[in-house]
Amino acid sequence: MTPRGWDGFPRLLHAEWTKFRTVRGWTLGVVTAALMVVLVAVLAGVSSDQRDRPVVPIGPDGGPVTDSFYFVHRPLTRDGSITVSVSALTSSIPTSPGNLRRDTVPWAKAGLIIKDGTRQGSPYAAIMVTGGHGVRMQDDYVNDTADPSGESPRWLRLDRSGNAVTGSTSTDGTRWNTVGTVHVEGLGSTVQGGLFVASPPSVQGMGTDVTVSTADFEDLDTRSGWHGRDWTGDQVGPESAGFAGYPVGTSGSVTESDGRFTVTGAGDIAPAVRYSLPTGGTLKDILTGTFAALIAVIVIGALFITTEYRGRLIHVTLAASPRRGRVLLAKAVVLGSVTAAAGVVGATIALPLGERLARANGVYIFPATTSTQLRIVLGTAALLATASILALAVGAVVRRSAGAVTAVVVALVLPHLLIANPFTPSGLSDWLARVTPAAAFSVQQTLVRYDQVSSVYTPYNGYYPLAPWAGYAVLAGYAVLGLAVAVVVLRRRDA
């Protein structure tokens, strides 16, 4: 007679499931939601044609890279070392076409590099002075080590021994400090080595400007394994997808007098980021149909409770199951399961389909590991389910479907639109992506922020301020809070 435990809950679930599936419009709505995800993925895949655009260079780890810089090189077979002193690194940013202004470019780079040929994306190791981040040793685009000595040395050295490359620095050319030894997989027996200068675009507000940098090198010295006597100056990757080019009126060059090399270069040797690859797409873009699906599941979530009030069906429901909190919970579970299933099905079909169509049209899609793809599929499902449950909770409180639908759609979609609006101040879009339910879209992000690349890392470009599941947790928090309020209100209020 008296209630004990939760053993009646499965029945409640069964009842709510029967309720759900017997209204054809709701079933149809859920199917539509999954379909929207797939359709927009197809639309995104077929709508862009970039087959005539430059190919995106791929680094040793499979990720896209920027590999465009000015390279002064000679071949090196097997082991050998190279030493140089860098006496000056200056950078300039155009103020207007043809006019340059001296400025600091924090990640302008000048130093030594050993690279498996001049092919874009080939493995390398390098040591360099930078415009604002001291001496760094970097290899294979994504790895970056700061000089631990903390001094400001002028002398740089690279030693190759097989696949191992050791970088060292010195303030006087005699006492050397090791920065690090890296193992570069895939270095052939004969590689290209020498001087390089790179100068990545400088971030100016919500955009970037191309830059150019010039460095003076002295005391160039090579030991064993180096061929020939002449240094060749080349622009690596002049027609590359991630290379913004030189400011008007400048170009890459090398001049030598009295053992002093003056090298001018632009570009970067680093992982590619979204802003430097405007032609690139992400899996999140492919899943843009999530927005349409969201509106559908939000409508269903609100209706699942508000229709009970419209016909006073709630009386029948609560007479059959007087424990109101559990009724709402059963509704949430049924609704969440159904909409999550729609999300899983939609995303599982949409992702590979959209990716394949986009690739066939020459669009570069930022890669994602299998586990990331799984996270995106599950995250999309969770996003739809949670949004729908939030609508259910709001609907239970306000008992008005129009209000519930608007509240949740506005909370989820409007912040995204403001984020995507170029007029929106960046502080506002970051704030929106942190505190509003729209933070949950971060579960679909695939892009990684690199400290060694200055770029426009905004939610609009696919970089959310919160980690994927942390962003989702913001939405989940709203939903849990909403459900708690709804349970309290439902218990207190006369039905």
Place this chain on the structure above:
Amino acid sequence: MRSTPTHPEVVVAGLRKRYGTTLALDGMSFTVRPGLVTGFIGPNGAGKSTTMRVVLGLDAVDEGTALVGGTPYRDLRNPLSHVGSLLDASAPHPARSARDHLLWLAHSQGLGASRVDQVVERVGLTSAARRKAGGYSLGMRQRLGIAAALLGDPPIILLDEPFNGMDPEGIIWMRGFLRSLAEQGRAVLVSSHLMSEVQDTADHLVVVGRGKVVADAGVADLIAAASGNRVAVRTAARPEAMALLSHAGATVAASGRDTVTVSGLTADHVVTLLNRGAIPFSEVFAHRATLEEAYLELTRDAVEFRATSPEEVSR
């Protein structure tokens, strides 16, 4: 799973509920007993529906208790196997069929589809059961509501205005149906704002007005109480008779072209007085009130003025 309450009755005691400045329930108390059809009668706004919602745990009260089989409704495990109910205007989702509506309700109690088909047949909805409920007439919706009330085969059945929207054939069916439920030993509470709907069906009546019970009695007792000790006199000399009788201390009212209703005097006394006054009369008989009159008598006070206490009524 089903556990029959030891006393399949509804006991409502001292319910009070206020909506803002309106006192909806003002000490509502009564008992619904097994084996009887209890009519729950009162004018609109007397608190009938509110009381039923309170019994079903849908509305909370400021004071008082409502127990079904000794337990608050909200604590029942499989409530529909204890109490079946039909509330006014409780409508299924328009896009859902009657059968599907009953199916989810059955699932919530752990019942299967076969039980659904049984109750659908019992209320005569079989032919329409698979149609969308949006197209149902009010009478069909009422039958669907009755089917829902029967689903758990409960010993207690509460029906709020079940006759609303029913055609004459439906009303006759409903009366027989309610009788059969009571004969099976169930406690049946049927609310109505029209005495005529329940007078031939109910065994017991709870008459309410302004949120409290104004009469709680068997049908026969209620008629007797309403009739009082009134005497009707048929006479050709009505004004003279009225003057004479009122002079003798009786309360006199003209109740027809040639009829006078007298209260406060016995029939014998009236005959004696009339004979003494030499007023011609053709008939003197004990006045017998109809249930409708009794109801109007009881609720007129309740509606228009202050509530009359049950003691005053039975006097």
Place this chain on the structure above:
Amino acid sequence: MKRALHAEWTKTRTVAGPWWLLLGAVVLTIASSALVTSLATCHTAGCHTDTTRLSLTGVHLGQALIAILAVRFLSDEYDSGMIRTTLAAIPHRPTAFAAKAVTLTGVVAVAGSIAILGSLLAGRIILPGNGFTPAHGHPALSLADWPTLRATVGSILYLTLIALLSLGITAVLRDSATSTGAVLGLLYLFPVLAQVIDDPHWQRLLHQIGPMSAGLTIQATTDLHTLPLTPWAGLGVTAGWAAAALAAGGLLLHIRDA
């Protein structure tokens, strides 16, 4: 028609819901405009910020409440069955529908004017403190400035058109939740979809035909040549959507059983 209008006005006037929604729309529009405006800064000359447009950002949010108001203007009648009473009182359905549309237009135009002028005033007060000064090339917002006047009047018209669009859609769909979903989808999905389409031609087209993205070009006061279409043409697109929705809704109301 006059009686029908009077009836609609009385219906609107005598329930609290519409007034709360109108108040909410005004408050939310001004508050969100002020919030966005207060977050924008300009430290040097040549910020290239369209301050008028920035001050009117709140319309994005305010229109959602106007949409609920418009949807419920009709859907409440279907929910409660009152539509039958309404049509029994005014059997000529086009008249009944027109009376609703005119009443809605009136109340939204009044509330919209308060919301828009309030947002502009907030911008006028807040912006100079954030560096949007005449010295930096940003004179105070003024209605004497023709583009700003156009943006102001246009935004009020835009809100009215959104209300009419919502009313038309509700007459077609009759359910409040579905209608709200459809209206918000129509407003918000065009700009979202435009983001994924890389083809500039298609992207431009989506901006040109979306009721929100096209209509809000009326708020632009600078760099008009970069817009996908001119301000008035943009508002015309929204008007076209509203007219189409009203026509479809009116027709269905006319031929369908109530």
